[in-house]
Amino acid sequence: MAKHFRQTTFPPRRMGLRVLAASAALLAAGTLHAQETFKIGVVSFLSGQAAESFGIPAVNGAKALVEAFNKGQAPAPYDKTGFGGMKIEAVYVDEAGGATKQVQELRNLYDREKVDAVVGYVSSGDCLAVAPVAEEMKRFLILYDCGTPRVFEDNKFNYVFRTASHATMDNVALARYLKAKGIKVNSYNMINQDYAWGQDSKKDFALSMDKLFPDAKAGQDQLPKFGAGQYGTEISSLMSKTADVTHSSLWGGDLQAFILQAGPRGLFKRTQVLLSAGDHVLPGLGDKMPDGTILGARGAYGLMSPKSALNDWWWKVYSDANGVYPVQAPYRMAQALLGLKLAVEKATAANGGKKPNSEQLATALKGSEWDSPAGKIRMALADGHQAIQETAIGKTRYDAAKKMVVIDDIVRFPAECVNPPSDMKSEDWIKSGFTGAKGCP
Numbered sequence: 001m002a003k004h005f006r007q008t009t010f011p012p013r014r015m016g017l018r019v020l021a022a023s024a025a026l027l028a029a030g031t032l033h034a035q036e037t038f039k040i041g042v043v044s045f046l047s048g049q050a051a052e053s054f055g056i057p058a059v060n061g062a063k064a065l066v067e068a069f070n071k072g073q074a075p076a077p078y079d080k081t082g083f084g085g086m087k088i089e090a091v092y093v094d095e096a097g098g099a100t101k102q103v104q105e106l107r108n109l110y111d112r113e114k115v116d117a118v119v120g121y122v123s124s125g126d127c128l129a130v131a132p133v134a135e136e137m138k139r140f141l142i143l144y145d146c147g148t149p150r151v152f153e154d155n156k157f158n159y160v161f162r163t164a165s166h167a168t169m170d171n172v173a174l175a176r177y178l179k180a181k182g183i184k185v186n187s188y189n190m191i192n193q194d195y196a197w198g199q200d201s202k203k204d205f206a207l208s209m210d211k212l213f214p215d216a217k218a219g220q221d222q223l224p225k226f227g228a229g230q231y232g233t234e235i236s237s238l239m240s241k242t243a244d245v246t247h248s249s250l251w252g253g254d255l256q257a258f259i260l261q262a263g264p265r266g267l268f269k270r271t272q273v274l275l276s277a278g279d280h281v282l283p284g285l286g287d288k289m290p291d292g293t294i295l296g297a298r299g300a301y302g303l304m305s306p307k308s309a310l311n312d313w314w315w316k317v318y319s320d321a322n323g324v325y326p327v328q329a330p331y332r333m334a335q336a337l338l339g340l341k342l343a344v345e346k347a348t349a350a351n352g353g354k355k356p357n358s359e360q361l362a363t364a365l366k367g368s369e370w371d372s373p374a375g376k377i378r379m380a381l382a383d384g385h386q387a388i389q390e391t392a393i394g395k396t397r398y399d400a401a402k403k404m405v406v407i408d409d410i411v412r413f414p415a416e417c418v419n420p421p422s423d424m425k426s427e428d429w430i431k432s433g434f435t436g437a438k439g440c441p
Contacts (some may be wrong), residue, residue: 002266009230015110035357038086038344039068041109043102043120044329046094049227049253049294053280054122057322058145061330062119062323065337066090078338084345086355090143091115095122099129100153101421101427104172106130111141115359117142117344119336122198122329124148124167140358140364144336145329147249147277147298148196152382158222159362161385163336163377166248167197168204168426169418170276170296172434175208176418177294177393178245180411185274186244191234191258193250198223201249201276207430219243225283227254235262256281262302263290279303280327282396282405283411289405295397301331303407304392311373335389342370378415381422385425388419414439 042062044056066088068074072081078303082088091113093105104122109115117140121127127146132155134141141160143151147167151160180183188209192198202221209216219241235258238246246267250258255278262268268290278295279302297304302325305311316336318326326334347356349366356364367384370377380388394407416438420429427436 020187036086037084039087039089039115041091041118043093043095048096049121054252058329058333060322064317070178084348091404099125100219101125103133103154108180110355120148134223140361142336145332152386153425163387164332165203165389170298171204172208172395172418173391173413175212175276179212185216185244189243189246191222191248193226193228196222204248229257231258231261242270246276249276283324287389290395296393297328300392302327315374335377339370388415389413
């Protein structure tokens with residue numbers, strides 16, 4: 001019909017009527033657009049061992065941001081109301097229950113809830129399970145946190161993205177921190193969860209140590225199951241053959257339990273403990289967190305986040321809404337939603353002001369970059385589907401006057417120092433001696 005209209009010649013009066021009719025149609029379309037919503041499925045742990053310190057803070061971050069977006073209260077360039085004028089509607093789903101359940105929940109979000117996009121998943125196992133399903137359904141999916149590099153290094157996706165660095169960054173940064181601080185390491189132990197995240201983390205850390213501390217000997221290699229909760233046997237093994245440093249990628253309730261059980265037994269005083277993802281337990285543990293623990297946040301997050309106007313705004317919005325400062329999970333949720341917002345608005349503009357479909361969203365987000373509270377996010381790996389970012393590592397100290405844990409001796413690592421280049425897999429990059437790494441302290 002539109003093609004026929006453009007090719008027809010009308011007398012002047014009829015032409016005027018058609019112009020008025022077209023204007024009326026555009027106004028009607030504009031009204032409809034203003035009433036239109038953009039529906040997001042947000043998936044994170046709302047129950048189980050990962051909920052208290054991880055899943056619920058992430059969802060709280062999403063709620064605070066969606067409210068600010070819908071009120072047009074975010075700073076530029078995020079100041080358009082909702083997503084380009086479309087009010088945001090969020091559906092929150094519990095990630096607990098395992099990969100099979102999450103595959104079904106993802107299908108339900110797309111088919112029953114009719115969401116326009118899904119942002120979610122903490123567990124590397126869940127990410128590995130849901131990503132192929134979203135691709136098969138040709139629906140837009142952002143993985144906001146999970147760490148295994150294998151999601152994109154072993155697969156190629158068109159509709160799936162991860163807006164945060166994978167776990168290689170965290171473990172390379174920990175090893176580089178030891179080198180930057182001149183910490184003597186002749187031996188190291190490890191304790192990691194026995195699934196994709198833990199196994200990939202220990203591999204990347206061990207490979208990094210081989211390059212940066214070639215004389216250091218690997219000792220204990222503990223692999224408790226995810227959600228074990230009790231670590232008496234593992235702590236006894238780590239105490240029986242202590243090493244100069246002990247590496248761990250434990251997180252959530254598992255990490256809290258390990259610290260509460262290992263601290264009183266003196267493990268943290270007999271070995272230098274390194275936690276690749278440790279900042280999210282600091283508000284909850286308070287003075288139970290051992291001083292001198294070296295930890296990362298899987299990015300320059302929380303107490304290690306950089307000073308910027310955007311970070312100041314985000315810190316206040318989250319703190320005012322939740323009565324506690326933001327840590328890893330809400331930061332990662334924020335950078336995912338900020339990237340999604342810009343992608344939706346770019347795709348909407350390219351689509352003539354109409355709501356974009358999954359393919360148009362993917363085109364807009366692929367290879368893009370944007371500012372986040374933790375610094376620049378760049379979709380630089382996996383043909384524009386996997387992000388890199390800078391990170392920071394520091395050392396804990398409980399400040400009695402402030403009644404909170406603070407972070408000292410912070411070292412910042414540029415993205416190009418601790419992430420592989422676009423043409424190399426993580427394992428190959430580390431084994432090569434970090435080919436092309438730039439700006440390392």
